[in-house]
Amino acid sequence: MTQIDRKAIPVPALRRMPAYCNYLKSLTLKGVVYISTTAVANDLNLIPIQVRKDFEYTGLSGRPKIGYNLEMLIEAVEYILGWNKMSNAVIAGVGNLGKALLSYQGFKNYGLDIIAGIDEDKKKQGKEVAGRKIFSPDQIGALVKENKIGIGIITVPVESAQAMADLFVKAGVKALWNFAPVMLIVPADVVVQNENLASSLAVLSQRIKQQKEK
Amino acid sequence: MTQIDRKAIPVPALRRMPAYCNYLKSLTLKGVVYISTTAVANDLNLIPIQVRKDFEYTGLSGRPKIGYNLEMLIEAVEYILGWNKMSNAVIAGVGNLGKALLSYQGFKNYGLDIIAGIDEDKKKQGKEVAGRKIFSPDQIGALVKENKIGIGIITVPVESAQAMADLFVKAGVKALWNFAPVMLIVPADVVVQNENLASSLAVLSQRIKQQKEK
DNA sequence: TAGATTGTTAATCGATTAACAATC
DNA sequence: TAGATTGTTAATCGATTAACAATC
Numbered sequence: 001m002t003q004i005d006r007k008a009i010p011v012p013a014l015r016r017m018p019a020y021c022n023y024l025k026s027l028t029l030k031g032v033v034y035i036s037t038t039a040v041a042n043d044l045n046l047i048p049i050q051v052r053k054d055f056e057y058t059g060l061s062g063r064p065k066i067g068y069n070l071e072m073l074i075e076a077v078e079y080i081l082g083w084n085k086m087s088n089a090v091i092a093g094v095g096n097l098g099k100a101l102l103s104y105q106g107f108k109n110y111g112l113d114i115i116a117g118i119d120e121d122k123k124k125q126g127k128e129v130a131g132r133k134i135f136s137p138d139q140i141g142a143l144v145k146e147n148k149i150g151i152g153i154i155t156v157p158v159e160s161a162q163a164m165a166d167l168f169v170k171a172g173v174k175a176l177w178n179f180a181p182v183m184l185i186v187p188a189d190v191v192v193q194n195e196n197l198a199s200s201l202a203v204l205s206q207r208i209k210q211q212k213e214k
Numbered sequence: 215m216t217q218i219d220r221k222a223i224p225v226p227a228l229r230r231m232p233a234y235c236n237y238l239k240s241l242t243l244k245g246v247v248y249i250s251t252t253a254v255a256n257d258l259n260l261i262p263i264q265v266r267k268d269f270e271y272t273g274l275s276g277r278p279k280i281g282y283n284l285e286m287l288i289e290a291v292e293y294i295l296g297w298n299k300m301s302n303a304v305i306a307g308v309g310n311l312g313k314a315l316l317s318y319q320g321f322k323n324y325g326l327d328i329i330a331g332i333d334e335d336k337k338k339q340g341k342e343v344a345g346r347k348i349f350s351p352d353q354i355g356a357l358v359k360e361n362k363i364g365i366g367i368i369t370v371p372v373e374s375a376q377a378m379a380d381l382f383v384k385a386g387v388k389a390l391w392n393f394a395p396v397m398l399i400v401p402a403d404v405v406v407q408n409e410n411l412a413s414s415l416a417v418l419s420q421r422i423k424q425q426k427e428k
Numbered sequence: 429t430a431g432a433t434t435g436t437t438a439a440t441c442g443a444t445t446a447a448c449a450a451t452c
Numbered sequence: 453t454a455g456a457t458t459g460t461t462a463a464t465c466g467a468t469t470a471a472c473a474a475t476c
Contacts (some may be wrong), residue, residue: 008424010466012467013414013467014417014420015410015413015416015417016413016426017413017416018395018410019395019410021395022395022396023245026255038433039433044397047468049468049470050468052433052434053469056435061434061435062435063476064432064434064435064475065431065432065436065475066431066434067434067476068434080416080420081416081419082419082420095314096314096317096318097314097318098311099310099312099314100311100313100314103310104310104311106412107415109453110415111415144420151418151422158475159236174422174425175422177415181238181320183259189425191418191421191422191425193415193421195414196229196413198320198324199230199232199233200229200293200407201321201324201325201326202231202232202294202324203228203229203407204389204405204407205230205295205296205301206222206276206294206296207389207405207407208301208365208388208405209296210222211389226443226444227443250457250458251458262442263444264444266459267443269445270460273460274456276457276458276459276468277451277457277458278450278451278456278459279451279458280456281457282458291459299437308472372432405442
């Protein structure tokens with residue numbers, strides 16, 4: 001099971017992997033067997049050399065003039081992305097965003113199964129959203145143990161985000177996906193991935209400004 | 215009104231700006247007047263030199279031993295982020311995610327006002343979500359003209375994303391914020407900002423893997 | 429074979445980090 | 453003054469892009 005460790009993939013390359021994966025899968029439906037980096041680049045609006053570099057990280061090699069074996073390539077990319085095995089998650093904060101994430105069916109394809117929700121609101125507790133039951137924050141510990149929860153998703157308001165992170169950490173969760181616009185303080189062995197719409201919006205605004213200047 | 219153009223801020227620095235802005239604003243409540251980059255770095259888990267570099271982009275200068283004037287700094291950062299002036303947006307696709315974004319109150323602080331929704335579903339048309347009316351896709355043109363819509367937000371399913379983008383483009387919208395996991399094809403003068411949860415999840419999974427190896 | 433495509437090494441580019449004199 | 457903090461120039465690091473021989 002212990003696979004030889006290829007060197008870690010740079011984050012920018014990693015971020016492009018899902019797009020490759022979806023694209024490559026769409027090709028299987030068309031009966032494609034070999035695919036060249038030139039073709040991929042062309043269809044995804046990238047340059048061939050970047051695709052070539054990115055595919056290097058799969059550890060596979062392609063055949064000159066022919067390209068890569070599509071099936072193996074997809075498998076390798078899925079392995080890199082971890083889409084081949086499921087992680088269980090719990091989402092804390094079943095407001096609008098929480099509901100949206102709970103209801104989103106696509107995560108299952110991305111190796112993520114959000115198995116339950118958590119909310120302080122007693123009216124929500126015991127009810128279901130998209131077939132997932134909502135629990136009280138007190139129950140995090142039990143939930144985590146019983147369901148091998150690896151990821152805690154935080155969609156509570158800013159004010160409660162740190163407290164919720166603390167609860168997750170106390171329950172033994174080592175990875176947090178944080179949608180609240182705060183820097184969470186956690187022990188060194190806990191990974192926090194911040195999702196920040198404000199940042200993206202900032203990038204968009206700047207690009208709009210620059211576009212207008214042309 | 216045409217301000218002298220400071221050189222464009224690198225994207226990574228820009229992405230850090232919202233965090234600075236929120237943090238700095240929280241300081242005003244405490245009556246802080248001058249703030250040093252050392253203190254900011256300390257509170258935001260960054261290194262002082264990075265903060266110093268980032269603050270350089272504001273065009274302001276700080277006073278050795280004292281720091282930066284908080285009020286001016288906030289103003290400068292808000293200017294960079296464009297949070298000082300509103301852009302109107304319309305959101306296409308009032309499913310779970312669409313509803314979540316429509317209902318999120320925070321965007322107003324980020325200079326974004328989502329003034330209406332668009333959905334193919336006739337049952338949704340004419341109704342309201344979070345006080346915003348839902349229209350039919352046919353009405354995009356009129357909506358855009360009447361409300362000076364600068365940004366089209368796409369939260370429709372993958373299959374309809376390109377078609378919706380085309381409608382926005384046809385209506386004259388020059389900026390799209392795309393939450394559908396596809397590469398949209400648009401004219402060169404249209405800016406597309408892709409929001410990709412799959413990418414973030416990929417980064418999170420890799421970091422979890424690496425953490426476990428330690 | 430000819431020519432497209434790969435694999436690999438080197439060059440470029442840009443962001444981060446370091447170093448240190450200037451300043452309050 | 454002494455020492456913290458700034459502003460600025462240089463060094464480092466890593467990703468992207470270029471170049472080109474190897475290969476099918």
